[in-house]
Amino acid sequence: MEYDSADMDARENDLLTRVGPGTPAGETLRKYWLPVGFSHEYNSDTPRLVRWLGENLILFRDETGRVGLIEPACAHRGTSLEYGWIEAGGIRCCYHGWVYDVDGRCIEQPGEPPDSDFKNKIKLKSYPVRELGGIIWAYMGKGAPPELNNYHFLLRTDGERVYTGYVRECNYMQQLENGLDPVHATVLHGRPVHGEPAAPEWMERPEFEVASNDEMAYYVARRQGPKPGTEWHREVAYLPPLLVVHHGGSLPSDPEPAMVDVSWRVPIDDTSTRSFTLRIYPAVEGKPRQMQTDRPRPAPLMRGTRKQYDMATINGQDTAAQVGQGRIVDRAREHLGHSDRGVIAVRKLWQKTIEANMRGEALPNLIRDPEKNPVVHVDVIEKLVKAGEMKDHVPRFVEVGE
Numbered sequence: 596m597e598y599d600s601a602d603m604d605a606r607e608n609d610l611l612t613r614v615g616p617g618t619p620a621g622e623t624l625r626k627y628w629l630p631v632g633f634s635h636e637y638n639s640d641t642p643r644l645v646r647w648l649g650e651n652l653i654l655f656r657d658e659t660g661r662v663g664l665i666e667p668a669c670a671h672r673g674t675s676l677e678y679g680w681i682e683a684g685g686i687r688c689c690y691h692g693w694v695y696d697v698d699g700r701c702i703e704q705p706g707e708p709p710d711s712d713f714k715n716k717i718k719l720k721s722y723p724v725r726e727l728g729g730i731i732w733a734y735m736g737k738g739a740p741p742e743l744n745n746y747h748f749l750l751r752t753d754g755e756r757v758y759t760g761y762v763r764e765c766n767y768m769q770q771l772e773n774g775l776d777p778v779h780a781t782v783l784h785g786r787p788v789h790g791e792p793a794a795p796e797w798m799e800r801p802e803f804e805v806a807s808n809d810e811m812a813y814y815v816a817r818r819q820g821p822k823p824g825t826e827w828h829r830e831v832a833y834l835p836p837l838l839v840v841h842h843g844g845s846l847p848s849d850p851e852p853a854m855v856d857v858s859w860r861v862p863i864d865d866t867s868t869r870s871f872t873l874r875i876y877p878a879v880e881g882k883p884r885q886m887q888t889d890r891p892r893p894a895p896l897m898r899g900t901r902k903q904y905d906m907a908t909i910n911g912q913d914t915a916a917q918v919g920q921g922r923i924v925d926r927a928r929e930h931l932g933h934s935d936r937g938v939i940a941v942r943k944l945w946q947k948t949i950e951a952n953m954r955g956e957a958l959p960n961l962i963r964d965p966e967k968n969p970v971v972h973v974d975v976i977e978k979l980v981k982a983g984e985m986k987d988h989v990p991r992f993v994e995v996g997e
């Protein structure tokens with residue numbers, strides 16, 4: 596079955612992929628809280644030059660533990676604050692010592708007379724920042740920020756939390772689309788490496804269904820299990836703006852513990868993306884449970900003209916495939932088939948979100964009323980089951996009531 600390249604043309608490709616200020620996708624992303632760092636990466640002595648949505652910024656934690664995200668060039672003579680010192684209630688420029696607090700206000704100018712009020716006239720652009728679930732969130736939009744979504748995986752304290760961040764030199768859409776592409780798992784990740792199957796549960800080409808609602812797009816895939824009468828049931832969901840839920844994990848009340856595995860694909864700019872991955876291994880009798888997906892690390896299999904990617908790892912395989920599409924894939928030249936229904940669903944839901952934002956309408960997963968921000972579990976399941984046992988289950992929100 597052929598799909599008409601999901602009707603993509605160059606204009607729509609731009610609409611989905613450009614993230615700078617004033618672009619339709621960029622303005623939509625700026626309506627949400629976005630991950631901009633892991634809390635543990637910011638000790639009080641490490642200001643960093645970062646780049647999010649095409650804007651260069653300084654992210655730092657002051658001596659009292661507050662986190663600031665401010666423009667990088669000192670208002671005095673433009674030196675980058677990445678060389679600054681964390682002291683005196685903020686970040687001190689290395690050049691002449693002006694100090695800025697987390698809101699970008701200048702609070703000290705050592706070279707000016709003591710009675711000068713010059714500093715009160717100086718303010719760098721800053722964005723609101725919060726921390727939740729071990730992640731630093733920034734609101735890069737205008738006006739009052741919305742609520743931070745109370746996803747249960749951000750709030751829960753049971754189990755072992757593992758944070759992983761990595762950068763891929765390609766547009767964020769290539770990573771979001773990959774989440775809802777179950778066939779690639781069979782081919783890219785199912786190919787034996789050094790004679791061993793990389794991911795035995797993904798070897799079979801799956802049967803799968805794709806669906807969307809206002810809040811998420813998802814697939815439900817089924818593959819033959821290792822024994823007759825068993826099947827691998829695998830769901831993955833994309834939640835606008837940037838979240839992919841690979842494993843929703845178990846709730847403390849569930850009889851069988853299962854890990855959480857969620858990733859945000861955050862644009863650094865149009866052509867590079869940082870993934871923020873959070874895994875939670877629920878504790879069983881006080882010990883974090885090892886998962887079936889934790890396998891021994893195979894010997895490297897470096898591939899590419901510069902031997903740049905380790906195709907013995909899932910991450911290396913995905914990097915080769917996604918960066919190999921080019922920095923921004925030209926979607927007007929694709930030939931999409933039946934197997935690309937999930938890719939199309941991601942595009943359509945995000946495009947619908949962008950267009951809703953352009954019309955000034957409500958956006959999915961954007962909560963403004965604190966009364967309407969319950970703790971929700973994103974119920975997305977991958978497990979080996981008796982054939983047909985989970986035939987009616989699809990990804991959904993479950994209120995946890997905490």
Ligand code: FES
Pocket residue numbers: 669670671672673674688689690691692693
């Ligand atoms: S350039 Fe920063 S204090 Fe002078």
Ligand SMILES: [Fe+2]
Pocket residue numbers: 773779780783784913
């Ligand atoms: Fe993959």
